Amino acid sequence: MAGGRSTAAAIARGPVTISFAGYNRAWASWIASRLERYGVQVVLQRLEITPESRIDDDLQDLLLSEGRVLIVLSEWYFRLGPRTHEEWNAALRRIVPPNSERFAAVSVTPAALPSAVASLAAADLWGLGAAEAERRLLGRLGITPSRGNSGETLGGGGGPRFPLEQPDVWGGMPRRNTRFTGREELLGEMHQQFQQAEPGAGVVTLFGLSGVGKTHIATEYVYRFLPEYDVVWWVRAAERGTLREKLAGLAPALGLVTGREYGERLRAVRDALRRGEPYGRWLVILDGADQPDDIHDLVPNGPGHVLITSQNREWGEHNSVLIEVPVYDRVESVAFVRRRAPRLDEADADKLAEALGDLALALDQNAGALNDSNTPVDEYIELLRHGADIEPGLKVAADFQMTYYTAFSILLNRLREDKPEAVDLLRLCVFFAPGPIPVRLLRDLPIRDVPEQLAGLMDDPLLWNSAISKLAQWSVIQSDPQETTAEESVGSTEVVQMHRLVYQAVRADMPEEELNTYSRVVRKILAAADPGRPSDTRLWPRYAEIVPHLASSGALESTNPEIQVMVLNCLRYLYLSGEYRAGLEIAVAAAEHWPRLLDAGHPRLWDLIHHRANLMRAIGDYRATEALDRSAYEQLRADRGDRDLLVMRAGGSLAADLRNLGRYDEALDLSQFVRDGYAELVGPQDSRTLSAQHNIAVTYRLLGRYRDAMELDQVTMEARRELLRDRHNWTLSSEYVFSHDLRLLGRYEQATSVQERNCEVHRTVLGADNPQTLRAEHNLALCYHRGGDRPQAANLQARLLERCQRVLGDLDSLTVRVAVTFSSFERQHGDLDRARELGEFALSEYRRQFGDDHPYTAGVLGNHGLILRAAGERQQSQIEIESSLAAMTRAVGEDHPWTLGCALNASGARNFAGDPESAADLSRATAERATATLGREHPLTLSCRIALATDLRNLRKRPEADKIEEEALATLAATLGPQHPHTVEARSRTRPHWDFEPIAP
Structure with missing residues (x-):
């Protein structure tokens, strides 16, 4: 017991970690200052709970600190995550009671909290004066003021002001946003910049796109750090006259005696703030100060701080620290939407955030509209994407009584009046996709192809740079220079990008004829950027720049032959670079338009079908691809005859489908027909002929003709x-x-x-x-x-x-092949459970894709049988191994190496099942066929002979068994080496097995 009291006393004397939600920083700062007066060492720790973290873990982490943990309780503490009260109750009940001597709490809210908070025995500080709040705080922590402290009045003294007390001077402040979300790092950066500033230099500007949340961040900063200021004065600063008047209104609040003219009052205010009399801890907020050239001379100077919100980054030229406000990150967006629209779950909130580009104002207004309606989120998002008029239903706030549509329109009108060529550039940009737009693409188009209203802009570098700078200045675009290589000129890799809602606003503002003009220019820009060689890997970065903009520019609906060729080249690039799904999406979209834009049988229609089929095959849609390719091949052959390049290409595609479907003999005949046709039409050394030759070798490999495949592949390799x-x-x-x-x-x-x-x-x-x-x-x-x-x-x-x-997804054909071989490896050398999981996944996927009669399904079924044998399930193992042999024999014949491997496993299953005669018969037949098919020195042949020796030994035919085993061991040692695992296992008389490996068709 004495030890327990000693430990408790040590904890009580130790440091205190104050855990708080960012929203309650003012309370945490005040509590820390009170405790430090009594010699308590204090650590402030803002609680961060993400959707991925566990509440239990975060509470346990608090206990890693020394001494006690004092939790500042409010409804904000339990909104983090966001998590339900039920989740919090469960976590608190698990963590707090066993550690009750470590936890203490104070409550700073009248709101209802999770019921399990009772275990923290919180002292209630809400609604009290500073002295009584301090008394309760100290009592909860068992701190008794000593006589040495009695000279100081409870609640008084230096340090931060009590959070429930307003500053002495307080004016114009908006109400605190009770749905404020995130922005913790940004708020911390603002506070750090102010703390580090020299006297007279404490000016910070929050800049960013309209609707990004600058005003709400400034408001939250004030409330969060309120105890640090004695004067807080909020001014709407859009106009110089309004700013002068509102700043002058601070004079009576400061107790300054001046004349009636507000010019005189303004001078008195600025002088008082500069001198820091009667208050040195002041904060002035200039909200919406978008015209720095008009008002920068009115910015107060002195020991206090000035916080500016603006769309205009030009404040950086007027001795202000610039902090850019980005859109929410996705976690913040989802948390905000769920607070604004509680009926939406996390998935719906994520969809809405994606559609609105995480812009705070748009999220607020659209989530508010959704919460007041029964419209499904997916339906609402479709309305947004198709430009439906949803503006009348948007929910506007009392402190910002316009929709984000209106805010963007005002911005565009301001730009149009100030610099019309910047609007022309903006209109050009909106026919690219949201995201980075390489400036080089815009500048490379010959001036002769540019309409009159853009010619001057694109021909004059000074005017161009001025327009870019103006858009960046107003936060409409971001302009980022990228790293350049030795071959690229400076500026050639600069990119611009803008928010997706700016796209919508600019497009909505354009007349129909201008929509057509600007989109046509962008299509020409993309076509001019096409290097024309999609198989050249050195040019893939160029195609990566073009592809994102095909749909938004209207290129997929163009009748221009150059643009259609560019689309086809992009599809080829996407296939070769492995971007199969992105390519298929573009091919499907083009296929909706091209049949009505081109005559039936036009070569580019066949080109589109070819690329689409390649992409479909790459993602495993083999049956649909075979139907598409067969229809194309038969129609082309009927129209054009046997010796035609389009016929050859369609035949090659159909052969690829047949290989995937396990129809190898048909595929071989067709592949040879295609190779012969290409050789006749373009010559034996043309790349198309070599590709057809490559495909014949692929088919040889699938047929088990490995030597034929190797010889042909070597010829093709040297020719390439x-x-x-x-x-x-x-x-x-x-x-x-x-x-x-x-x-x-x-x-x-x-x-x-x-x-x-x-x-x-x-x-x-x-x-x-x-x-x-x-x-x-x-x-x-x-x-x-x-x-x-x-x-x-x-x-x-x-x-x-x-x-x-x-990279490819769980169901990609390569992913499944890797899973098959890794399952076999894990079965032999690793984790049997992992092997079984991977094997069952692959078997299920092959059955879904191909059915039970495909050789891949048969082979993986045999692998699964080996896993069951290793797991001790011998009866089911034998059933699956025998079924694998029967199915593989039907699929590829009894002499195929795959069938021989299945037979090797089946002989082992029969041996283990106590049927040595049948095992020996099968082993002998398999060894003979393997010798004939693969040769005497092939590892599979030698495995078959080792298995035969084992079966003969079981039948007491030892002389024959020893002779076969001795010959096989000698050959293994000579070909693979005496220490190769196969040789070592054979020498130790471990019965050999065979693992099926799917071969890429």
């Missing part, structure tokens, strides 16, 4: 190196498949050597996350695994799966 460059993505693809062939033939060391270099170049040329790079790295992981370097294989496969999931 000659025709293209070594670092061309098609050359790199040929190298990757050549290494793949080597590995499938059991030449692991050579395969690894080729693939390591190939991966390095892939990462350099295409980037680490390009799908072709990911495929190359998957092959490298399997080279490591087959070659016996298991640590390298484990590390690479785990990272690869995570990257595929992140």
